[in-house]
Amino acid sequence: MTASSTLYVCTTCRGADPAAADQPRAGARLLAALEGADVTVVGVECLSNCTRSCSAAVAAPGKWTYVIGNLDPERHAADLLAFARQHGAHETGLPVWRERPEYIRKNTIARVPPMPIKELS
Numbered sequence: 001m002t003a004s005s006t007l008y009v010c011t012t013c014r015g016a017d018p019a020a021a022d023q024p025r026a027g028a029r030l031l032a033a034l035e036g037a038d039v040t041v042v043g044v045e046c047l048s049n050c051t052r053s054c055s056a057a058v059a060a061p062g063k064w065t066y067v068i069g070n071l072d073p074e075r076h077a078a079d080l081l082a083f084a085r086q087h088g089a090h091e092t093g094l095p096v097w098r099e100r101p102e103y104i105r106k107n108t109i110a111r112v113p114p115m116p117i118k119e120l121s
C-alpha cells in the first residue's frame with residue numbers, strides 16, 4: 001500500500017492577474033476550488049514560488065515532492081487534483097511522465113527526493 005498524498009496550496013499567491021484588495025487572493029480561490037476533493041488538501045502560506053504563482057506542492061512520506069506553479073484557480077484545479085491522485089497511487093510518487101496532465105508537466109517547478117523513512121525500533 002502506498003502512502004496517500006497531500007496537496008499543499010499556497011493561499012497567499014496573488015496569481016497572474018491580482019484580485020482587487022477586497023477580493024480573495026488567487027491562491028485562496030484555488031484552495032476553495034479544491035474543496036470536497038478526494039485528496040487531502042492543506043492551505044499554506046508561501047511556497048517560495050511567488051513569481052510563478054499560483055503555487056501548490058504534492059508530497060507524501062517516502063515519496064518525491066513536487067512544486068507546481070503558474071496555476072490559474074479557475075482553470076487548473078482539476079489537473080492539480082488528477083496529478084495528486086496519480087502521485088498517491090504511485091509507490092514512490094513518480095507517476096509516468098507522459099500520463100501526467102500536460103499543464104502539470106509543463107509547469108512543474110521542482111521535484112525533491114524523498115526523505116529516508118526512519119525505521120521504528
Ligand code: FES
Pocket residue numbers: 010011012013014027045046047048049050053054055
Ligand atoms: S505567495 Fe504563494 S508562493 Fe509565495
